[in-house]
Amino acid sequence: MKKKAILKYIITAVVICVSLFFLQKLVQPKYMSDVVEGRLIAEYYDEEKDHDVIFVGDCEVYENFSPKVLWEEYGINSYIRGSAQQLIWQSYYLLEDTLRYEKPDVVIFNILSMMYDEPQKEAYNRMTIDGMKWSMSKVKSIQASMTEREEFLDYVFPILRYHSRWNELSKEDITYMFDAPNVAFNGYYMRVDVKPAENIPEGKILADYRFGDNSYYYLDKMVELCEKEGVELIFVKAPSLYPYWYPEWEEQMEEYAAEHGIRYINFLENVEETGVDFAVDTYDAGLHMNLSGAEKITRYLGDVLSEEVGLEDRRGEEKLQKIWEPKIKAYEEEIIRQYEKYGMN
Amino acid sequence: MLFTSYDFLGFILVLFVLYYIVPKKFQWPLLLGFSYIFYFLADPTYLIYIGITTVTVYLLGCKIEQFREEQSAYLKANKEVLSREDKKLYKNKIKSKQWKYLLIALFINIGILAVLKYTNFAISNVNSIMGLLGSDKQFGFLDLALPMGISFYTFQSVGYIIDVYRGTCKAEKNIFKFALFVSFFPQLVQGPISRFSQMAETLYQEHSFDAKNVCYGLQRILWGFFKKLVIADRILTAVNEIIRNPDEYAGAYVFVGMMFYALELYADFTGGIDVTIGVAEVLGIRLAENFNRPFFSKSIKEYWNRWHITMGTWFTDYIFYPISVCGPMLKLSKFSRKKLGENLGKRVPIYLSSFTVWLATGIWHGASWNFVVWGLGNWVVIMVSQELEPLYAKFHARFHLQSNRYFQFFQVIRTIFIMSCLRSFDCYRNVPVTFKMLGTMFTTWNWNILWDGSLMQLGLTMTDYLILLAGTILLIAVSMIQRKGKVRDQIAACPYAVRVAIWYGLFLVVLLTGVYGIGYEASQFIYNQF
Numbered sequence: 107m108k109k110k111a112i113l114k115y116i117i118t119a120v121v122i123c124v125s126l127f128f129l130q131k132l133v134q135p136k137y138m139s140d141v142v143e144g145r146l147i148a149e150y151y152d153e154e155k156d157h158d159v160i161f162v163g164d165c166e167v168y169e170n171f172s173p174k175v176l177w178e179e180y181g182i183n184s185y186i187r188g189s190a191q192q193l194i195w196q197s198y199y200l201l202e203d204t205l206r207y208e209k210p211d212v213v214i215f216n217i218l219s220m221m222y223d224e225p226q227k228e229a230y231n232r233m234t235i236d237g238m239k240w241s242m243s244k245v246k247s248i249q250a251s252m253t254e255r256e257e258f259l260d261y262v263f264p265i266l267r268y269h270s271r272w273n274e275l276s277k278e279d280i281t282y283m284f285d286a287p288n289v290a291f292n293g294y295y296m297r298v299d300v301k302p303a304e305n306i307p308e309g310k311i312l313a314d315y316r317f318g319d320n321s322y323y324y325l326d327k328m329v330e331l332c333e334k335e336g337v338e339l340i341f342v343k344a345p346s347l348y349p350y351w352y353p354e355w356e357e358q359m360e361e362y363a364a365e366h367g368i369r370y371i372n373f374l375e376n377v378e379e380t381g382v383d384f385a386v387d388t389y390d391a392g393l394h395m396n397l398s399g400a401e402k403i404t405r406y407l408g409d410v411l412s413e414e415v416g417l418e419d420r421r422g423e424e425k426l427q428k429i430w431e432p433k434i435k436a437y438e439e440e441i442i443r444q445y446e447k448y449g450m451n
Numbered sequence: 452m453l454f455t456s457y458d459f460l461g462f463i464l465v466l467f468v469l470y471y472i473v474p475k476k477f478q479w480p481l482l483l484g485f486s487y488i489f490y491f492l493a494d495p496t497y498l499i500y501i502g503i504t505t506v507t508v509y510l511l512g513c514k515i516e517q518f519r520e521e522q523s524a525y526l527k528a529n530k531e532v533l534s535r536e537d538k539k540l541y542k543n544k545i546k547s548k549q550w551k552y553l554l555i556a557l558f559i560n561i562g563i564l565a566v567l568k569y570t571n572f573a574i575s576n577v578n579s580i581m582g583l584l585g586s587d588k589q590f591g592f593l594d595l596a597l598p599m600g601i602s603f604y605t606f607q608s609v610g611y612i613i614d615v616y617r618g619t620c621k622a623e624k625n626i627f628k629f630a631l632f633v634s635f636f637p638q639l640v641q642g643p644i645s646r647f648s649q650m651a652e653t654l655y656q657e658h659s660f661d662a663k664n665v666c667y668g669l670q671r672i673l674w675g676f677f678k679k680l681v682i683a684d685r686i687l688t689a690v691n692e693i694i695r696n697p698d699e700y701a702g703a704y705v706f707v708g709m710m711f712y713a714l715e716l717y718a719d720f721t722g723g724i725d726v727t728i729g730v731a732e733v734l735g736i737r738l739a740e741n742f743n744r745p746f747f748s749k750s751i752k753e754y755w756n757r758w759h760i761t762m763g764t765w766f767t768d769y770i771f772y773p774i775s776v777c778g779p780m781l782k783l784s785k786f787s788r789k790k791l792g793e794n795l796g797k798r799v800p801i802y803l804s805s806f807t808v809w810l811a812t813g814i815w816h817g818a819s820w821n822f823v824v825w826g827l828g829n830w831v832v833i834m835v836s837q838e839l840e841p842l843y844a845k846f847h848a849r850f851h852l853q854s855n856r857y858f859q860f861f862q863v864i865r866t867i868f869i870m871s872c873l874r875s876f877d878c879y880r881n882v883p884v885t886f887k888m889l890g891t892m893f894t895t896w897n898w899n900i901l902w903d904g905s906l907m908q909l910g911l912t913m914t915d916y917l918i919l920l921a922g923t924i925l926l927i928a929v930s931m932i933q934r935k936g937k938v939r940d941q942i943a944a945c946p947y948a949v950r951v952a953i954w955y956g957l958f959l960v961v962l963l964t965g966v967y968g969i970g971y972e973a974s975q976f977i978y979n980q981f
Contacts, residue, residue, distance in 0.1 A: 114947065118951055129959075259457050265962065269967075269968065270963075272963045
């Protein structure tokens with residue numbers, strides 16, 4: 107009798123836990139049609155972890171560099187661990203997380219996020235952190251990123267955060283409950299359309315141009331981590347015209363890079379060399395590159411990586427070729443799909 | 452720490468576990484520790500005020516008890532020597548000493564409450580009067596923190612010492628046990644206002660883990676969360692929109708606002724009390740019930756016997772009766788009977804005592820004229836209906852409607868409407884605005900807002916309205932079922948699968964449709980501020 111009762115309670119507990127698990131999966135946003143940026147971080151875990159180069163940073167990495175070009179033209183296998191408004195401590199913990207799986211030769215960090223010294227928006231936090239697998243890096247990233255009203259428990263049980271989505275569930279939420287196709291190409295978010303940069307806003311005068319202590323703290327940690335792991339760290343500043351990149355910020359980054367012996371490429375200052383034309387190479391008036399712009403600056407970067415850094419051409423490796431074949435196919439299909447979508451030839 | 456916060460859930464979870472694993476003799480000290488931690492986390496400075504109340508009431512209560520013990524020892528020892536007159540004299544002497552100590556306790560504790568809660572109200576009135584008299588001088592307001600739950604623990608402590616003075620309960624000799632009575636955290640925030648004699652029965656007892664108690668307690672907590680998170684905090688948006696913008700929302704909107712506020716207040720307050728009683732129940736402690744389906748009342752008097760019951764009985768026991776039987780009131784009674792005749796004269800003291808009670812009730816609820824008018828409004832309605840009773844009697848004798856269901860339904864609706872009108876004083880920013888807005892219900896004819904989609908502009912979506920409708924139907928259904936006895940007992944009698952489905956279903960409703968987390972403003976329980 108007692109055994110029967112215990113069994114009854116165990117079955118009840120299991121049914122409740124399983125149903126809550128399914129419910130949680132159901133209400134979590136899938137980021138498949140709107141704001142696909144929310145899916146970028148999670149896609150990495152399905153990858154074969156054998157990359158030569160890892161990018162970390164915000165939209166200035168995942169919209170401006172094409173790993174496909176690096177592979178096809180330089181034989182460099184790379185992956186972008188970027189997400190929308192990725193803050194520097196999030197980049198740091200993502201890097202820490204990535205290094206648990208693989209040790210690349212080079213890590214490229216886009217330094218725009220130095221401008222943020224404090225947590226910003228909850229929605230962006232979620233898009234960066236939700237996709238991470240659980241580890242101490244994720245825990246620390248949550249702790250460092252939470253805005254005033256956020257709760258740690260909401261990250262542990264996302265149903266607490268997304269509970270009100272029951273009212274806006276769509277077919278997409280069921281279709282992609284457990285599995286979803288990749289939306290990015292090794293972390294690259296492709297856009298082929300064009301919106302020329304016309305009125306470029308000037309930067310507002312700031313009270314203090316010095317980057318915050320918190321930003322420097324995590325930058326130091328990133329440098330230390332790369333040194334410890336024997337990975338070369340490269341700083342880049344993508345050629346985005348906005349947010350405005352102040353000369354005072356540039357000075358600080360140049361000084362920091364020189365002091366620590368870190369290679370630093372500011373693409374805003376290499377517009378002629380890269381061949382970026384803001385009339386045709388951006389899809390949102392200068393904030394981000396489109397496909398044409400991204401491929402141009404990736405070629406410039408590819409030259410640096412193969413000639414100056416000395417990364418090997420791995421195109422001869424059969425295993426990698428097999429991995430890249432379907433990726434290149436999907437990449438090209440996506441170009442055609444987008445050309446049709448935007449009515450371009 | 453809000454009752455609906457994760458912190459609170461974590462706090463009680465840790466307490467529940469520790470409570471049943473520590474040796475039983477440490478259960479009540481554990482509760483005391485947790486209660487003080489709870490208060491400390493709200494604001495460490497609050498501990499000073501609750502500490503003063505605890506120590507003064509404890510010491511003075513002990514002193515009063517000591518006199519009683521001395522008195523009985525003296526009378527016992529001198530039983531045969533003392534004449535009846537001597538005994539009476541001695542008793543009066545002791546009573547007078549006890550009275551002095553009682554007065555000191557009341558002066559200190561009501562004084563703290565009055566200073567903290569009403570000083571700025573007094574200053575604003577003085578400033579208004581000086582302004583009317585043409586003076587430019589204005590007094591600045593004081594920055595006084597109102598400790599969480601001060602009205603509740605002060606009333607509870609004052610009730611205790613009056614009971615000790617009256618001899619209806621013995622003073623607690625252990626200061627830590629007494630401190631737990633004053634600070635027991637679940638009821639610290641919004642009551643109920645417990646009596647020592649009732650609460651002590653289970654508060655200091657050693658409790659073994661009882662699965663039924665624990666389940667019942669957790670079920671009650673869940674039901675409280677349903678009321679608070681699904682109903683009260685959802686409808687709050689529309690209530691605030693209406694009452695904060697009186698220029699935009701007049702006429703039928705005022706009616707809508709009144710009805711919405713009635714639902715919000717009921718769900719908020721009873722939800723909070725459900726959580727309080729549920730937490731206590733898990734710990735094996737019995738607290739007094741504070742509500743008895745108040746919206747089924749057929750008169751205002753009945754309503755007040757069923758709403759915030761512990762406050763009503765507190766005012767009756769510690770203000771109404773003492774005033775009714777005090778010397779000056781008895782003299783007044785004699786005088787009024789002589790001058791106004793037996794019939795009217797005997798009612799004068801009752802009206803006066805009742806007036807005092809409702810004035811105090813109003814002021815207790817808040818330091819503003821709104822609450823004074825609200826309190827006195829209740830008094831007027833109750834007195835008028837009392838005066839009209841002979842007329843009602845004649846009416847019922849002629850038409851025999853008392854047992855007619857439709858008439859009873861009319862009485863219930865009438866009570867809800869009158870109470871909602873009175874409650875408007877609790878909502879609008881001042882008394883003139885409240886009167887003006889109530890007036891617009893009869894002057895601004897815009898009842899079409901009820902069906903032309905205007906209600907969708909109040910910050911609620913159609914889904915919100917549907918949830919509120921379903922929630923309200925559930926509240927009414929549960930109240931109806933309560934007539935047959937405890938709902939939890941009735942559910943417990945169902946087959947296992949049905950029980951699980953009901954409680955898990957309710958949990959899912961709270962989890963998915965509750966108004967909590969990012970995107971929603973966490974809202975304090977309304978009665979936290981008292």
